[in-house]
Amino acid sequence: MKKMLIVFTMTMIAFLTGCSEEEQQLKGLVSDKEGIYGLYVVGDEEVDGSKLASEGIDPSKIHVIYHPKSLEVAQDSFSSAEIEKSPAYVVIDHKGIAFKTYDYDEMVEYLKSRIASK
Numbered sequence: 001m002k003k004m005l006i007v008f009t010m011t012m013i014a015f016l017t018g019c020s021e022e023e024q025q026l027k028g029l030v031s032d033k034e035g036i037y038g039l040y041v042v043g044d045e046e047v048d049g050s051k052l053a054s055e056g057i058d059p060s061k062i063h064v065i066y067h068p069k070s071l072e073v074a075q076d077s078f079s080s081a082e083i084e085k086s087p088a089y090v091v092i093d094h095k096g097i098a099f100k101t102y103d104y105d106e107m108v109e110y111l112k113s114r115i116a117s118k
Helices: 002-026 049-054 071-077 104-115
Strands: 037-042 062-066 088-092 097-101
Touching: 037 071, 037 104, 049 062, 088 104, 097 104
Parallel strands: 037 062
Antiparallel strands: 037 088, 088 097
16 A cells, blocks of 8 residues: 555646646746737747837737856756747747747738737
8 A cells, every 4th residue: 555655646746846847847938917928939039029019019929038148057947938940939828838820011910910010
């Protein structure tokens, strides 16, 4: 019985550790509010609030734009996004990863369909 309890406990710890790793990776990127987004942008440092505003996206609906230092850093620190190449654009909503693309225009269209400027 003790062995069964130990195996069960170890299994639960392994499961919870896996969940918390993804939560840790998304920390600061996930918004508390629906309709507010975070962006994780790899290899395109020009993406900022003013560039998005010029595309017709309401920058007040983007709470953070994060640019990792390199593709390798992105792959290590945000493995749950499964980023394969650069440039990469990951949109995070209040639940987690909402959209991922390697094309800037696709990201813009996705955001415009949800948070166009007023």
